[in-house]
Amino acid sequence: MNIKLKCLSHTPLRGLNDPAPEVTAEVDAVLAHARADVEAFDPELIVIFAPDHYNGLFYDLMPPFVIATAAESVGDYMTLPGPLSVARDLALQMARFILDRDVDISVSHRLQVDHGCTQTLEELTGSLMRYPVIPIIINSVAPPFAPYRRVRRLGEVVGQFIATLDKRVLVVGTGGLSHEPPVPLLDGASDAISEFLICGRNPTPEARAARQERTIAAGKIYGSALSTQTPLNVEWDQAFIDLLLDGRLDTVDDFSIEEISKEAGRSTHEVRTWVAAFAALAAAQGGYSARRDYYRPINEWIAGYGVMSAEPR
Numbered sequence: 151m152n153i154k155l156k157c158l159s160h161t162p163l164r165g166l167n168d169p170a171p172e173v174t175a176e177v178d179a180v181l182a183h184a185r186a187d188v189e190a191f192d193p194e195l196i197v198i199f200a201p202d203h204y205n206g207l208f209y210d211l212m213p214p215f216v217i218a219t220a221a222e223s224v225g226d227y228m229t230l231p232g233p234l235s236v237a238r239d240l241a242l243q244m245a246r247f248i249l250d251r252d253v254d255i256s257v258s259h260r261l262q263v264d265h266g267c268t269q270t271l272e273e274l275t276g277s278l279m280r281y282p283v284i285p286i287i288i289n290s291v292a293p294p295f296a297p298y299r300r301v302r303r304l305g306e307v308v309g310q311f312i313a314t315l316d317k318r319v320l321v322v323g324t325g326g327l328s329h330e331p332p333v334p335l336l337d338g339a340s341d342a343i344s345e346f347l348i349c350g351r352n353p354t355p356e357a358r359a360a361r362q363e364r365t366i367a368a369g370k371i372y373g374s375a376l377s378t379q380t381p382l383n384v385e386w387d388q389a390f391i392d393l394l395l396d397g398r399l400d401t402v403d404d405f406s407i408e409e410i411s412k413e414a415g416r417s418t419h420e421v422r423t424w425v426a427a428f429a430a431l432a433a434a435q436g437g438y439s440a441r442r443d444y445y446r447p448i449n450e451w452i453a454g455y456g457v458m459s460a461e462p463r
């Protein structure tokens with residue numbers, strides 16, 4: 151086995167509410183570099199840890215973790231619609247391996263995924279079909295969540311499975327860092343919003359457009375006095391990146407979900423995908439060496455925007 155890691159923020163506001171052209175150019179260059187790395191590595195499998203934002207998973211049955219044997223992009227915001235090239239049999243084998251090691255995970259044989267999975271796949275590979283992929287969704291948006299130590303444990307067993315493969319494997323985490331887009335909460339929601347959060351699959355084009363307009367409007371005022379959303383938190387992001395750089399993964403076991411939501415925003419929990427990805431790399435090969443490729447707080451995108459790479463030491 152040969153393994154590499156990429157973790158990066160996603161933001162559906164890319165192209166819809168852009169910051170200054172120098173900033174988008176900087177991010178474009180970072181992403182082009184990441185894509186070239188992936189091209190050179192030529193993975194035989196991509197394991198992508200991703201969140202979902204009430205596009206594939208709803209409160210009628212909200213799983214903490216899901217592995218997909220087949221997946222289709224809903225094509226939200228500017229992302230590509232259509233099927234992902236999921237490695238079906240390998241995904242099933244991985245599900246069995248995970249369950250055998252005492253970590254519970256749901257299996258979906260037909261999962262809808264959103265920008266939380268597809269934007270990063272597209273940015274890193276140019277399409278949704280380029281390489282065989284196994285999507286693993288970690289609930290990071292719809293409380294209650296499994297604790298961070300459980301996410302780290304999931305990553306570990308996935309890494310142990312990867313170690314059994316005779317393949318080049320790219321492990322990806324997508325989301326974060328600090329941010330809070332206007333995603334509704336079930337607690338205190340109106341009847342209409344509850345109905346959406348419980349079973350809002352396959353919205354009408356009008357409903358999807360309205361949702362996207364709300365996100366764009368929030369992006370236009372994010373970080374200003376007009377915004378009611380928790381702002382970006384550069385210190386939190388820096389500390390999180392540092393703990394990954396230093397390989398202090400076990401410190402996430404003490405993370406308080408409530409405190410992180412308050413300090414850095416509710417969607418900061420998408421960093422759970424980074425925790426799982428780094429834990430997988432660490433478990434697959436012992437130590438790792440990581441680098442911070444990029445970080446910048448970008449209000450227009452509602453994103454503490456970061457990119458990291460890592461590989462075995």
Ligand SMILES: O=C(O)CCc1cccc(O)c1O
Nearest residue numbers: 160161162203331333365452
């Ligand atoms: O759920 C939605 O539609 C909004 C999602 C969303 C918005 C801004 C930054 C993000 O990272 C993000 O995921």
Ligand SMILES: [Fe+2]
Nearest residue numbers: 266325417420
């Ligand atoms: Fe997100």
